[in-house]
Amino acid sequence: MNQVKPPKFPLKLLKSFCKPEYHSDIEGDLLEFYARRVKKIGPQKARWLLLKDVLLLFRPGMIRSFKPLQFLNHLTMLKHYIKLSFRGFRRHQSTFFINLLGLSTGLACTFLIYLWVADELSIDKFHENDARLYQVMGNYQQADGINTWNGTSAKLAEALEEEIPEIELAVGATDPDWQMTFNLSVEEGKFKSVGKFVDEDYFKLFSYDLLLGDEDQLFSGKTSIVISENLALNLFQTTENILGETVEWQLQQAKLVATITGVFKAPPYNSTDQFDLVLPFELYQQVYGNDWQNPNSVTYVLLEKGVDAVSVNDKLENILQSKTSDPGPNLFLKPYSENYLFGKYENGVQAGGRVEYVRLFSLIALFILGIACINFMNLSTAKSSRRMKEVGVKKTVGAGRSSLITQYLSESVLMALLSLGLGIAFVLFLLPSFNDITGKEINLQFGPKLILVGLGLAIFTGLAAGSYPALYLSGFQPAMVLKGKLKGSMGEIWIRKGLVVFQFSLSIILIVGVMVLFKQMEFIQNKNLGYDKDNIVLFQNEGKVAEDLETFLAEVKNIPGVLNASSVTNDLFSPPGIGDFQFEGRRIEQADFGRFAVNYDFIETLGLELKEGRGFSRDFAETNEIVLNESAVKVMGISGPIGKKAKLWGTDMTIVGVVQDFHFRSLHENVGPMFFHLSSYSNNIVVRINAGREKETLASLDQYYKQFNPGYVFDYKFLDEDYQALYLSEKRVAILSRYFAGVAIIISCLGLFGLATFTAERRRKEIGIRKILGSSVFLIIKMLSSEFTKMVVLAIFLALPISYLLASKWLSGFAYHITLQWWIFAGAGIIALILTWLTIGHQTLKTARINPVRFLRDE
Amino acid sequence: MKNLKLGEFEEIVILTVGILHGNAYGVTIKDEIEKRLDRQVSVGALQITLRRLEKKGYLSSAHGETAPTRGGRPKLFFTITAYGKKAVEYTRQKRNELWDALPPIVLDL
Structure with a gap:
């Protein structure tokens, strides 16, 4: 009989949904039909009919019940896995702590950077009208190219509101960057406070909460003043019934007694614009002029709903031309909340700004987390010989590969969750100094978003870090591992070695960086300016x-x-x-x-x-x-x-x-x-x-x-x-680089430790034989450590030229700087070598001192 | 005797299992019904009915031999139980009663 092989898919499909107790004879029937049909109408049609039959079998009485049975089983297995994981942690405490430290450092770093990035991205976004809120910018043609800044004529706002229908509101104000400091005096005393002049609709445009006062009547007279809640508390110790109180303010030579017409809530911390009092813009124009040629103000615009800013830009052009014969700036609208991150212009073209730091730090976060994950993989696979037998026995007893994978993944996710706990503790501990360095006020507020991000991060890390060990361990052949044979390909070893070299290069670069930064900052401190700047x-x-x-x-x-x-x-x-x-x-x-x-x-x-x-x-x-x-x-x-x-x-x-x-x-x-x-x-x-x-x-x-x-x-x-303030950004970099160097060193050492452990386990038998043949402990230590020393020396040779280039590039930003001396580089290299020996010392010593009988007898 | 009710297709299946007496399994039942009644029966519909009848106790089943065309899978042979016989009897009797009650004039039309 001409046997035609039946298609696999329909039968698999049937198996997947059919009740197991019905399955075998139904499949038999189907195959019998199939065989008959092949003869009668050909294999093509028979195949289709088979699929049709299977699909028609898909009905309630036939479908097996999936959930209750499976769920129970999974839950039990999960419990089992977790129990096993904890036993494993307890049994191999050093590995556990190393993994915990590595992952939690990585997670803490990533988390801190996430907080920072989220904070940067939130700046100025809190205004209700954010999507429609724009700032008028000008491209000023100057001798050395186009200069882009926010200065506009004080008259612009009024003209825009009248002449461009797409603009709902336009408000003129003084540049917040000026940080005008006013001297205030009330009966209770004298105060200094930062403020600015703004047009009437300012509080309609921006979402600074007005606590007291009528939004429409704030600046009805020139002698009005609107102050913040904080300032009110400073001036009067209360915010109640202060409307109508008078305050005398003074700015340079200008002086006026003003009446409080409103109180607002001080701008939130994620506002770039910080001020405690506002005065009528009209007054500013009176004192400082409002010429069309004089860009002494800034202009904010609220567009009508659904209006495209680009279409308004053309109209802006015309407005200026109709007002003045001077070749004024090219005006254009820029989303207000983009000012902060995209502040840099080069020759009239947007050229990044702070957003570059956001990108850089996001990259660093991914990088650190990636390295921490790879370290975890390294250590887990390195310890694989310990689990060989476990895998062998489990497989023999009947565990499928998927259940082993689930086991190792749940173990690594558990590890990641524990690390997250510790990482958050690190974050809480480091946050004050982190805020100090970055000049931020980030708080860790446990909302649903943060919890989601944290858990997501941990689970992702767990899965990523656990994926390779899970696949690697579950792939063992039971017969082979139970016999005690473990194969390791050369490729794997190269990956590990390459990783260690890479990590150490990075660490050495950072060590050099920290040293150079420290020496340069010291140089700046002690530099004789030509006079004594102290006292x-x-x-x-x-x-x-x-x-x-x-x-x-x-x-x-x-x-x-x-x-x-x-x-x-x-x-x-x-x-x-x-x-x-x-x-x-x-x-x-x-x-x-x-x-x-x-x-x-x-x-x-x-x-x-x-x-x-x-x-x-x-x-x-x-x-x-x-x-x-x-x-x-x-x-x-x-x-x-x-x-x-x-x-x-x-x-x-x-x-x-x-x-x-x-x-x-x-x-x-x-x-x-x-x-x-x-x-x-x-x-x-x-x-x-x-x-x-x-x-x-x-x-x-x-x-x-x-x-x-x-x-x-x-x-x-x-x-x-004042002198120190000149070097604020350098100082921040100096301190941050110290932390990054610390993290890089910790992570590199963990990577090295993983490799040392791995090598030691692989070479136990070799070392046993060497010892039997008369090798001394010292020789074996030398042999083992020379391998790692070679890698670190390679890392040093890779890192030193790079760090030299980076350091001289950074130093070239200073007209007066230290000369890069050889000992900085030699020192970094020596530090790296000492770290290496300290890291591998324990493992190497342990391996070198083994009793050869222990590892040679079971063959 | 309420529980002895049979659906139309159920009745056909039980009767066919009876006809095939000892050789009733998925393939033969389907063939027999298709041959005798000149209608298409899907495996799904047949199987679900067989299982339902078995659950109700009208049919019993036993694994039999296999054949090379079945990919090593056993045949599942069905036989009518005593209870099943009763059910068919009952259905037939009720049907006859209906026929008897029919006034002759109706059929003359």
């Missing part, structure tokens, strides 16, 4: 002090402990440009030329060294004098500069002195040319106090200040704080 106190020149500066300075000098005092207009580490400065008929237009507008005694207070001539002195009635630094003399090409004349803003100035070069910008830049000139107006008072008596001197300064300037707070800072 210089700065505070604002305001109130009565500003009115009678000379008297104040003269009397401050009499306070014991005060060495000298002066005042200066500009910030000490970011002087303004030179303005119109001419020498011998030619205009000096050098961008890095610094100008210091100072008072008498400034040079002496800083302690700058005069090379030639003299400083400014009250003994000479002449005020049209300037003092250059050495670089300026060189740049201007003057020989014998004293007595020569230069022109500043059209006025002849006599060069009376030359000071030695000093650092007046951050160490990222070379010392440039600069000059001092006398100025009658000053922003900051500078006082040098005696080292060693800071506390007493500051106390008497405070006392004197309050007496001289009643109502004002003596709010001082040390010059050193």
